[in-house]
Amino acid sequence: MAHTPIEDDSAGNSPITTPEEEVIMDETEEQGSDEEMDEDENEEDLVVSADKVEIIAGAHSDQTAMTFAFKEEDHTLGNSLRHMINKNPEVDLCGYSIPHPSEAKMHLRIQTTENTTAIDALKKGMDDLYDLCAHIRQTYEQELAKGDFERVDASGDSKMV
Structure with missing residues (x-):
């Protein structure tokens, strides 16, 4: 099976590119510090590196069915992203495998209706997953700030803080 690498630019940043359209996804190669993540609430789309994702070649004329290969990823991202993409009513099928x-x-295999493309469904799934993680993080930090929790030491004894 042939693989189509994502086009690379001289700066080492490259968007996922198909012959007909260029899409930049909201995903980072490495997670920044807490301060960096909190800096900009209205973040712009970030570029996915060519060494992170590639489109596995198939019928190039059919933009509604594509397989994406994510390097250095496993079930953690696969199952989470599969779930978020399958929630999209424009997606007929989304599944993942570890070869x-x-x-x-x-x-990650995505098949969509004629109303959208697989790349758009992937982008929406990544955006939705990012938003969900941001919400969980914000809720956790708010609850932690309240200080209404128990500490359990190594012996199993707990005490209210």
Whole structure:
């Protein structure tokens, strides 16, 4: 099976690119510090590096069905992203697989209705997953700030803080 690498630019940043359209996804290669993540509430779309995601070649004329290969990813991202993408009513099928346990690679297959493309469904799924994680983080930090929790030490004894 042939693989189509994502086009790379000289700065080392590259968007996912198809022959007909260029899409920049909201995903980062590495997670920044807490301060960096909180800096800009209205973040712009970030570029996915060519060494992170590639589109596995198939019928190039059919933009509604594509397989994406995510490098250095596993079930954590695969299952979460699959769930978020499947919630989109424009998606007919979304599934993921790990081709081989010794390979650090995850394949994500997306098939959509004629109303959208697989790339758009992936972008929406990534945006939705990012928003969900941001909400969970914000809620956790708010509850933690209240200080209404128990501490459990190594012996199993708990005390209110």
